[in-house]
Amino acid sequence: MKTGDQMCLTIGLAQIAPVWLDRERTIEKVIAWTEEAARRDCRLVAFGEALVPGYPFWVERTDGARFNSALQKTIFAEYALEAIRPEAGHLDGVCATAARHGIAVYLGTIERARDRGGHSLYSSLVFIDAQGHIASIHRKLVPTYEERLVWSPGDGHGLATHAVGPFHAGGLNCWENWMPLTRAALYAQGEDLHVAVWPGGARNTREITRFIALESRSYVASVSGLMRREDIGTGVAGGGGRCEPGDIGRRRFLPGRSGRRVDRAAGAGRRAARGGHHRLPARARRAAQFRPRGTLCPPRRDPPQGEPQAPDAGQHRGLNYLTRSRTSVSRTRAAGLH
Numbered sequence: 001m002k003t004g005d006q007m008c009l010t011i012g013l014a015q016i017a018p019v020w021l022d023r024e025r026t027i028e029k030v031i032a033w034t035e036e037a038a039r040r041d042c043r044l045v046a047f048g049e050a051l052v053p054g055y056p057f058w059v060e061r062t063d064g065a066r067f068n069s070a071l072q073k074t075i076f077a078e079y080a081l082e083a084i085r086p087e088a089g090h091l092d093g094v095c096a097t098a099a100r101h102g103i104a105v106y107l108g109t110i111e112r113a114r115d116r117g118g119h120s121l122y123s124s125l126v127f128i129d130a131q132g133h134i135a136s137i138h139r140k141l142v143p144t145y146e147e148r149l150v151w152s153p154g155d156g157h158g159l160a161t162h163a164v165g166p167f168h169a170g171g172l173n174c175w176e177n178w179m180p181l182t183r184a185a186l187y188a189q190g191e192d193l194h195v196a197v198w199p200g201g202a203r204n205t206r207e208i209t210r211f212i213a214l215e216s217r218s219y220v221a222s223v224s225g226l227m228r229r230e231d232i233g234t235g236v237a238g239g240g241g242r243c244e245p246g247d248i249g250r251r252r253f254l255p256g257r258s259g260r261r262v263d264r265a266a267g268a269g270r271r272a273a274r275g276g277h278h279r280l281p282a283r284a285r286r287a288a289q290f291r292p293r294g295t296l297c298p299p300r301r302d303p304p305q306g307e308p309q310a311p312d313a314g315q316h317r318g319l320n321y322l323t324r325s326r327t328s329v330s331r332t333r334a335a336g337l338h
Helices: 023-039 070-082 092-101 145-149 174-178 180-187 202-216 282-287
Strands: 008-015 044-047 104-112 121-128 134-139 162-164 167-173 193-198 219-224 261-268
Touching: 008 023, 008 219, 023 044, 023 092, 044 193, 044 219, 070 104, 092 104, 092 121, 104 167, 104 193, 121 167, 134 167, 167 174, 167 180, 174 180, 174 193, 174 202, 180 202, 193 202, 202 219
Parallel strands: 008 044, 044 104, 167 193, 193 219
Antiparallel strands: 008 261, 104 121, 121 134, 162 167
C-alpha cells in the first residue's frame, strides 16, 4: 500500500482448481498464487470454498447417500486423510508466505478438527493476517444439501472481522452468505469489506454479491473455486465465477468462467453505520462474541400487584443500537488483471 493510497486496498481473487484430494500439492498452489497476488501489489488474497483439498463433488455423482457403501467409505476416508489440521502445521507454509510478503489470506479448507474428536470434517474459512498468524477459523454453520453427508455443522466462534488496511474484513462460506443473521453478526462488528467464498458457479454469486453490497453499504468480493474434468481425471466439472460490486452495489466485474488467474480490484474505504440494530438470537450473539454498544431499553420491572401489565419498551430486550461515525472517501478505482 503506497503512502498516497492509505484509504485503498488491492485484493486478489484467486480462482484456481485444487489438486483434488491432495493437500500438500494444493497448498503448494495456494502458496504460488499468494506470491503472485503479492507481486501484483495485493494486500489481501482470497481463495474459494473448500479449496484444500477440494469440494466433495463425488457425493451427488456416486450415490453418496447409499448406506454402508464401501465406495463411499473409501472416498470419505481419503478425504479425511487429506483434510487440514492447523495444529499439525499443515498451513505453516501459507502463513510464512503471508508474513514474508505482508499479505492477508482468506483460504477455504476442509478441516479435521481435533477439538471435535479428530474425525468430523468442517468446511472452514481460515483467515491468516499479514503477520502470518491464523487469526480465525470459521466453520460453516450449516452445510448445504448433500454436503451434510460429508461435513459436520459448525459454530459461530469464527464469526469475526479483521483489520485489513483501512477496512474491517469478514468472510462467509457459500450459502451462509444468504443467511441474514449470519451476515448481521459481521455487520455488527463494523464489517465494511465482505469476502464470500464459493465452490464455483456464476449462478451462486451473481445476485447475492450485489445484494450484500446494497444491504451492508460495503464492498463485497465473491470468489469461487474451479473444477474441470482434467483436474480430477475422470471427475465432474464445476464452473468458476467471480463478481465484485462497489459499496453501493454497482457491479464492476461480471461473473466469468475462465481458468486460473488472480483478479485484482481496489476500492476506497467508504464507510457507513450499519447492522447494530439487528437483533441476534442469544446463541448467535454469544457465539459471535458480540456485545451491544448501548441500549435504549431500561430494565424490565414487574408492575405493582393488582395492576394490569401493559407492554412497554423494556419488553423489547435485545433491541440495541450501534452507531458509528466514519469519514466518507469518494475516490475509487478498479482494474482486472488476467
